[in-house]
Amino acid sequence: MKRKITGAFIIVIAVAAFTFAQQNQNLNVEVHLLPVQGNVYMLVGAGGNMTVQVGKDGVLLVDTQFAALSPKILAAIRTLSTGPIRYIINTHFHADHTGGNANLRKAGSTIAGGNVSFDIRDASEGAQIIAHENVMNRMPAAPTDALPTSTYIGDLKKLFFNGEGIEIIHPSAAHTDGDSIVFFRRSDVISTGDIFMTNSYPIIDLAAGGSIQGTIDALNRLVDMIIPVYGQEGGTLLIPGHGRLSDFGDLLNFREMTIIIRDRIQDLIKKGMTLEQVKAARPTRDYDPLFGTNTGFWTTDMFVEAVYKSLSPKK
Amino acid sequence: MRYALLLAILLMCAPAFAQANLDGVWENLTILHEDWPDRLFGPELGDYTGIPLNDAARLRADAWDASLITLPEYQCRVHPSDYVPSFAAIRIWEERDKDSQQLIAIHTHHFAWGTERTIWMDGRPHPPEYALHTAMGFSTGKWDGDILTVNTTHLKEGWIRRNGVPRSDRATVTEHFIRHDRHLTLMTVITDPAYLTEPMVRSRDYVYQENQQIGAYPCEPVDEVIREKGTIPHHLPGTNPFLDEFANAHKLSKEAARGGAETLYPEYEQKLSGKK
Numbered sequence: 001m002k003r004k005i006t007g008a009f010i011i012v013i014a015v016a017a018f019t020f021a022q023q024n025q026n027l028n029v030e031v032h033l034l035p036v037q038g039n040v041y042m043l044v045g046a047g048g049n050m051t052v053q054v055g056k057d058g059v060l061l062v063d064t065q066f067a068a069l070s071p072k073i074l075a076a077i078r079t080l081s082t083g084p085i086r087y088i089i090n091t092h093f094h095a096d097h098t099g100g101n102a103n104l105r106k107a108g109s110t111i112a113g114g115n116v117s118f119d120i121r122d123a124s125e126g127a128q129i130i131a132h133e134n135v136m137n138r139m140p141a142a143p144t145d146a147l148p149t150s151t152y153i154g155d156l157k158k159l160f161f162n163g164e165g166i167e168i169i170h171p172s173a174a175h176t177d178g179d180s181i182v183f184f185r186r187s188d189v190i191s192t193g194d195i196f197m198t199n200s201y202p203i204i205d206l207a208a209g210g211s212i213q214g215t216i217d218a219l220n221r222l223v224d225m226i227i228p229v230y231g232q233e234g235g236t237l238l239i240p241g242h243g244r245l246s247d248f249g250d251l252l253n254f255r256e257m258t259i260i261i262r263d264r265i266q267d268l269i270k271k272g273m274t275l276e277q278v279k280a281a282r283p284t285r286d287y288d289p290l291f292g293t294n295t296g297f298w299t300t301d302m303f304v305e306a307v308y309k310s311l312s313p314k315k
Numbered sequence: 316m317r318y319a320l321l322l323a324i325l326l327m328c329a330p331a332f333a334q335a336n337l338d339g340v341w342e343n344l345t346i347l348h349e350d351w352p353d354r355l356f357g358p359e360l361g362d363y364t365g366i367p368l369n370d371a372a373r374l375r376a377d378a379w380d381a382s383l384i385t386l387p388e389y390q391c392r393v394h395p396s397d398y399v400p401s402f403a404a405i406r407i408w409e410e411r412d413k414d415s416q417q418l419i420a421i422h423t424h425h426f427a428w429g430t431e432r433t434i435w436m437d438g439r440p441h442p443p444e445y446a447l448h449t450a451m452g453f454s455t456g457k458w459d460g461d462i463l464t465v466n467t468t469h470l471k472e473g474w475i476r477r478n479g480v481p482r483s484d485r486a487t488v489t490e491h492f493i494r495h496d497r498h499l500t501l502m503t504v505i506t507d508p509a510y511l512t513e514p515m516v517r518s519r520d521y522v523y524q525e526n527q528q529i530g531a532y533p534c535e536p537v538d539e540v541i542r543e544k545g546t547i548p549h550h551l552p553g554t555n556p557f558l559d560e561f562a563n564a565h566k567l568s569k570e571a572a573r574g575g576a577e578t579l580y581p582e583y584e585q586k587l588s589g590k591k
Contacts, residue, residue: 032443032445034443034446042445198484216545217545219545220544223388230393230428230534231391231392231393231428232388232389232391232392232393232450233393233449233450233471243445244444244445244446244447244448245445245446245447246447246448247447247449248388249392249450249471249472250448250471250472250484252388252389253472253484255545255547256383256547259546259547260378260547260549263547263549263551264551264552267551285370285371286371286372286374286375286378287371287375288371289369289371289483289508289509289510290483290484290485290509
């Protein structure tokens, strides 16, 4: 019990320290918009990538990065649309994806009435923030204005906005226990949240209900959702939680790495190796030039430890 | 007056003379003396000779299982632009502005998987790092005299050799297209900070084909093997039984077959001799 509390405490402290450092640094960060396809843009700044969908109905955002960046993010959005921000969808609860919730919500408005009147506290004031129920549960310390105003349970919520159907899909126990994948069906773009990244090993937040197998299941689900134009390219495009705009081939490479490392650590566990012995065996060393790091919020050792603990029989 | 007019015309045409015209179909199947292992049937397992790869790349190649390409989602994966010219014929054509006749781009079509790439010649910048990476990458070119030099970024992860030796998505590629009458030499320099310890240099030759066309190359994935969902064929570290086959079959030193920058240079032969 003591070890479990210590592990979870370390992750919480690491997230807090990382967030604090990012908040202080990101006033100087530039915000960039990249057209993806259809109605969808990728917004790059600090923290997790954002998705911006614009059209005649207004603006929909996926995630909000850090609060300090909100003025720059708003200015960038206004280069695309002067319409109201209607929806914000949080892919999970981490502060690098929800830090700007309160600011960007205040900048928007909701069409209230009908059964939406009771969906949010102050009717039409502010955009609606949609997230899985577990996101709300994981944000006890967040200011009230930053909390989701519309949560869903189960594994799917549907919206129709700006002329296209939008699926909000909940894979269970992946990066956290409150993840959402957002699929813009007409634009053919998927916002993956931190289930998929191009510049880091999978971040598995065990303390928040994440798991390696859940991550792999979610990656397999993404593979099933994508239709490339030819080979592994084009067609459905992916906005990853962190890193560059991607497509099917990038996702396959990331899934391949994740499964191979899972298999290696599983094999070492079967051989009776301790966590320290597994770390010493360096099961990630061929992928470290691409995804590994010994510094920062999510080190290679932390990834190996998370996979080891996720695969180890529960005592 | 006539000479002045002729001189003026010649001066106006001078850039065109300095630049070669690469248009046409170029075939390499008639000159099979180079890169043979990379063509058609593919290289042998465990053959890393001639590649300045690092330990991480070596381990990835050791873990690679050829069954990977039986997975439907891998069957139609195209050769990246730095590898596909090894395979077979290419067609090259120019795109020019109709009015000014300024060169906008040079395009290439490759027989293998029917891929096409654009080499931008209009001075446009490369996209930001967070833009999409593709198998063909983003290429810009310029003429150095009659040599076309091309720089490519934004490559998706590919392979140096299709027996599992990886080339990362961080690699950049410089190419030189050099025409000698009916022959074309393509020199490729791959710089990969993730998996190579020094640039990987290749050259390939092509012969101009006046009457050749390039055939279609459709690819349709099919279920070849019934597997549990999400299975990725690979060898766990230290368990690949095929790695020594290449060295044994060709009576090479096993160490030399493992490749690496040191093995590329003549001094290495002396080192091996000294060991004997």
